[in-house]
Amino acid sequence: TLVFAADNSLWEKSTLNQILKRGELRVGLESGYKPFEMTAKNGEIIGFDVDIAKVMAKAMGVKLKIVNTAWDGIIPALITDKFDIIMSGMTITQKRNLQVNFADPYIIVGQTLLIHKKDAGKIKSYKDLNNPKYVIASKLGTTGYFAAKKYISKATINAFETEADAFQDFINGKADAFVYDLPLCAYYYSLYKDKVVFLDKPFTYEPLGWAVKKGDPDFLNWLNNFLRQIKGDGTYDKIYNKWFKS
Ligand code: ARG
Secondary structure, three states: OOOOOOOOHHHHHOHHHHHHHHOEEEEEEOOOEOOOEEEOOOOOEEOHHHHHHHHHHHHHOOEEEEEEOOHHHHHHHHHOOOOOEEOOOOEOOOOHHHOOEEOOOOEEEOEEEEEEHHHEOOEOOHHHHOOOOOEEEEEOOOHHHHHHHHHOOOOEEEEEOOHHHHHHHHHOOOOOEEEEEHHHHHHHHHHOOOOEEEEOOOOOOEEEOOEEOOOOHHHHHHHHHHHHHHHHOOHHHHHHHHHHOO
16 A cells, blocks of 8 residues: 555655756846845855855855846746745745745844934934835835835935946935845945934844745755754854954
C-alpha cells in the first residue's frame, strides 16, 4: 500500500531544492535604499542585504546572483520566478503578505521625516504636516508613500520612482518633508546635517522580512533557522555594525 510512502512532491517543488540543483541563489532587490542595497562606483551592488545574501548562499553551498529589479514590479518578478527571494528591505505588510510569504523579521524600522531647518519648531511631527499647505516627497509603492497617504492625507504627496529622486525634490525645496524608513533618513541626515532636521521618532511599526513564493514551507523553515543562527552567533551583528555604525 501507499500508506508509508513519503510525499516528496513538496520538497521536489521547493525553491530551496531548485536552488541546490541549480547551484545558485538568485536574490531580487532594488538598489537605492541605503545602506541595505546601493550601487558602488564600480557598478557592484553592495549593502546590508547583500552581505547577508552572501552568507546565505555560502550556508547553502551555492553561488550568489543579484538581480536588480524596479520596486514597482519586484513582487510580480518573484511570483513569476525571476529570482528565488526578495532581500530588499521590504516591510512585511498584511497586504503584501496576501501575495507572498515572509520569513521572520530581520530588523524593525518605521517611518521618519526629514524637514528643512527653517521649519524646525513649526513642524514637530507628521501631525503638523497634515495640512493642505504642505508638500511631502516619498517613493511610489513604498510604505513611506502609504504612510503619507494614510497619516498626512491633507498634504500634497509628490511620489517618485526612486528614493534619490524623492530626496532631490525635498532638498531642492519643492517639498517640505521627505518621508521614509528611518535608516535612509538617517543616512541622508548624516550628509545634510547643516540643512535638514531629522524627526527620528518612527510613527509606524515596520518589521522588514525576506519575501518568498507562497506554498513553500521547506524554504521558509530553512530561512528562519538561518536567521536565528546568524542572529545568535554574531554574524548578523558583525554585518549590522559594518553598515549601520559608521
Ligand atoms: N521598507 C519600505 C517598503 O517596504 C521601503 C523599501 C525599499 N527598498 C528598496 N530596496 N528600494 O516599502
